[in-house]
Amino acid sequence: MDSAPQQPQAPVEFETDPGRYRHWQVSHDGPIARVKMCVDPAGGLRPGYELKLNSYDLGVDIELADIVRRMRFEHPEVRVVVLSSGTDNVFCAGANIHMLGQSTHAWKVNFCKFTNETRCEIEDATAHSAQVWIAAANGTCAGGGYELALACKEIYLQDDGNSAVSLPEVPLLAVLPGTGGLTRLVDKRKIRRDRADVFSTTAEGFRGKRAKDWGFVDGVFARSKFDAEVMKRAKAIADAPAGLAPGERRGVTLGSIKPELAERARIYRHVELSWDSAARTAQIVVRGPSAADVAVVEGGAASIHAAGDQLWALRAFRELDDALLQLRTNHLDIGLVLLRTAGDPARVLAHDAALWAARDHWFANEVIRHMARVLRRLDLTSRSFFALGDLSPTRAEGERTPCFAGCLLELALAADRFYLLDDPAVKVGTSALNGGALAMSHGLSRAAARLYGEPDKLEALAGGQGLMDAEAADEAGLVTVRLDGIDWEDDTRVAIEERASLSPDALTGMEANLRFVGSENETSKIFARLTAWQNWIFIRPNATGPEGALSLYGKPQRPHFDWNRV
Amino acid sequence: MDSAPQQPQAPVEFETDPGRYRHWQVSHDGPIARVKMCVDPAGGLRPGYELKLNSYDLGVDIELADIVRRMRFEHPEVRVVVLSSGTDNVFCAGANIHMLGQSTHAWKVNFCKFTNETRCEIEDATAHSAQVWIAAANGTCAGGGYELALACKEIYLQDDGNSAVSLPEVPLLAVLPGTGGLTRLVDKRKIRRDRADVFSTTAEGFRGKRAKDWGFVDGVFARSKFDAEVMKRAKAIADAPAGLAPGERRGVTLGSIKPELAERARIYRHVELSWDSAARTAQIVVRGPSAADVAVVEGGAASIHAAGDQLWALRAFRELDDALLQLRTNHLDIGLVLLRTAGDPARVLAHDAALWAARDHWFANEVIRHMARVLRRLDLTSRSFFALGDLSPTRAEGERTPCFAGCLLELALAADRFYLLDDPAVKVGTSALNGGALAMSHGLSRAAARLYGEPDKLEALAGGQGLMDAEAADEAGLVTVRLDGIDWEDDTRVAIEERASLSPDALTGMEANLRFVGSENETSKIFARLTAWQNWIFIRPNATGPEGALSLYGKPQRPHFDWNRV
Helix, strand or coil, rough: CCCCCCCCCCCCCCCCHHHHHHCEEEEEECCEEEEECCCCCCCCCCCCCCCHEEEEEEEEEEHHHHHHHHHHHHHHCCCEEEEEEECCEEEEEEEEEHHHHHHCCCHHHHHHHHHHHHHHHHHHHHHHHHEEEEEECCCHHHHHHHHHHCCEEEEEEEECCCCCCECCHHHHHCCCCCCHHHHHHHHHHHCHHHHHHHHHCCCCCEEEEEECCCCCCCCCEEHHHHHHHHHHHHHHHHCCCCCCCCCCCHHHHHCCCEEEEECCCCECCEEECCCCCCCCCEEEECCCCCCHHHHHHHHHHHHHHHHHHHHHHHHHHHHHHHHHHHHEEEEEECEEEEEEECCCCCHHHHHHHHHHHHHCCCCHHHHHHHHHHHHHHCCCCCCEEEEECCCCCCCCCCCCCCCCCCCHHHHHHHHEEEEECCCCCCEEEECHHHHHCCCCCCCCCCCHHHHCCCCCHHHHHCCEEEEEEEHHHHHCCCEEEEEEEEEHHHHHHHHHHHHHCCCCCHHHHHHHCCCCCCCHHHHHHHHHHHHHHHHHHHCHHHHHHCCCCCCCCCCCCCCCCCCCCC | CCCCCCCCCCCCCCCCHHCCCCCCCEEEEECCCEEEEECCCCCCCCCCCCCCCCHEHHHHHHHHHHHHHHHHHHCCCEEEEEEECCCCCECCEECCCCHHHHHCCHHHHHHHHHHHHHHHHHHHHHHHCCEEEEEEEEEEECCCHHHHHHHEEEEEEECCCEEEEEEEHHHHHHCCCCCCHHHHHHCCCCCHHHHHHHHHHHCEEEEEEEECCCCCCCCEEEECCCCHHHHHHHHHHHCCCCCCCCCCCCCCCCCCCEEEEECCCCCCEEEEEEEEECCCCEEEEEEECCCHHHHHHCHHHHHHHHHHCCHHHHHHHHHHHHHHHHHHHCCCCEEEEEEEEEHHHHHHHHHHHHHHHHHHHHHHHHHHHHHHHHHHHHCCCCEEEEEECCCCCCCCCCCCCCCCEEHHHHHHCCEEEEECCCCCCCEECCCCHCCCCCCCCCCHHHHHHHHCCCCCHHHHHCCCCCCEHHHHHHHHCCCCCEECCHHHHHHHHHHHHHCEEEEHHHHHHHHHHHHHCCCEEEHHHHHHHHHHHHHHHCCHHHHHHHCCCHHHHHCCCCCCCCCCCC
């Protein structure tokens, strides 16, 4: 199936910074930022393809994700981000087809997932940080390029008789516009579904008036006036009242979280990722906040702001995010991730209470929103997760107990199972952060998803924040399996071995279904309906077989289809 | 991909009747009906497998679908249907694995879709006809067997130290419980998702008390008392007040709709299905009601009831249902279906108005609910649909105009595109039946889905029922492309040829995404998230490759997995 050559490749690193960008230019003018896509054709993450016409690969998108994140933390004064191209006549040609054509199925799926998450982060910035992204398509805007524009709040298109918006994936490549395109057409922009059908099967797309009249763009301007009109619109948004969160709008620079690398581990300050390929398992340990970390947040909004990127809640979750991305891309052979926490659960609750009290401050808000995005990344990671709440006598004093409380309880609630040791030293607890501030992508809090059928327990949990022992946590509905010290080792070992013996594909599908109880929304539809269909189409011969349309793109030979429907 | 042998097989017929059942026994005792699964091992629809242990194939499910439908129309006195097994110690072992193992991907997908629809029909009977299905699992209830039980409102399990409910698909077969199992665990029965995870990876399932305590069944009874306790519960439901729809509860027998078969056509009384394999297109023509048909419904509820299965609205939609099932199973090479109507649109509106006025009568209610189910089958059919509203001078007098009005306008609204001829003789119209009575599986009316972004137009449509010309229909948002007589032939020909040239897989995925705008519910999650994942898993080597778990089931060789996650 994954017939593409699988040379050993250097692991992908997801950390970057503006000094290293190869593909983007960012400039600032007070409340208006400009982000220009200027993809270096020779700057592909992998050999074998050229990133022509502002097409992108994972490396280009890693930089974009960094821009989106830094814009919120480092430039809180920015109200509007104008996204355009540094190349005349081409806004963005979408994901690089040759890169897709030579990639394994797993690479394609992970690439699409990451780009989808980045586009959701753009929408999250508009929704929760009053940073409005607008797409200024100063040239052709095709496939993934138009999908990137669709993630922006408004889309403007140059009217030059040539520039068009299009989703040519179905007619040209026999795959879907899988980076949210189909969903955002009908669910976000509310374009009539029959018109979306015409559009998505018309390779050349729509230009000018038709694009505007049918709702595919918000405005078209002549080439000579394009930049001026877009900037006029940007200024209008920047000048409009926005109910900005209070607090001195001094940006917080995101320094490196570079981990120490061991042979089978990445050791960050608060997070440790280790893996055991033979057992097909990995472990992530998150250390809770220290007393000093708690003192910082208890100092209030100004103290939190002053801590900047060294704030525990920001740093620990950035590290967790990086660990998850490492697992997804560089450790495909790891099927099961054991989630552990180490520290004092009472401190986590104190930390959460203080952070929550400061949530009106723009920076505290950004920190909480960031935690939510990282946890959503966890929900969407196609690995089994078991949270293990046991004691670790070998760890340092103060780190021997688990601390699945508040924001770290979310790890246990995101996990497919939560094993908890029945021991007086083991406590679990809830904070205000479990109430929905860190909600899943389909809108439910993880506690509400876990207790979907037990609203009384959910209410009791919301009312009675604080620590509880293992038995009380079990009765509260938070624990999958509660074990005493005698059974712990054997029972968890068997469960881990059993899990690691099951088919990775079946588990991926099962977890994707069980995790997202309740009704779906636009975002979850992108990761469920759209992505799941794309997953299937990506391994159909009509797309990726030797005579498939994706495989033959750019070659003189025409694709050959199996015409049977299923 | 479809590596299974593809011998030419006899086409599948979906019509059956109680006199021909091979696999089920149905008995009646006033308000309580008993349906017993007694699968004939030698009665497989295809050669090459034995239906042991009450396992099922499409043939078994075609009979079940017939039972569910007839129970509503022919036995309106029935309040409770007790579903059990005629075989001791086995309720149902699920879909036959050997049948799945030897089937093509398309066969598996279509089989799963049909069984899913049948289980939704069971829930629909409980929801809209006060016919409560309860599962009496007098023996092991595994995989698709438990999924069948999950479609019932209540599940009772024999407590004999052996009988269990289980979903062993993931651990034993490396596929999903794809007949709604995963979704119904967490969304319908609201079982905690971590417990559902344990259950769905435990091949032997849960028995007795644990099954009851964790919510997988509603009660367990000792073997000696099982039947008596279940019947006591059935009687309690039958005796409870239910707000039954009025009308004499005399059943309506569903006679055969057997069509006349031509070489490339099936000609029913009101519906004509024809196909052109070279062009990869089919056509369905639905004839609107005659003046006499309208007179029958205008006679009121008693007249409607007296018409029985000859009622236009029942017969025409049964015929349409059969045509859709034929296309899905026996005509995989047909990618595009042209939907046409023929008749007087004013008559359709008069028909709808009279049927709607009688909707409180149990039989009129059943007729409307049936129309809704057939239209949902259309939404879920993986074929492109273009509705074509033009004139047909060669047809008989009174059938030369299209009649996309009311219940037949739903065909145009379900279609991916609606082409309408701009001619004074062509009218379109809405009736009360377009307001939600025939809603899609995710709960929106087709008009609401079509006009998702134009609530004003939707409201105008609801307020101003009646006929409109092509221009007004276009302005109302109902028409994709309005063409005059000069352009009609060329433009529709090009559109049809273009559509038929695109990859069937990509179109299937695209249509599944664009058709279901808005939020998802339990039913649509089954057909979207769950089914789409299963589609992917069904063609992964871990399941269906030569060393996949599904392929090797029952053989001594152990499956070999590619351990990489994606």
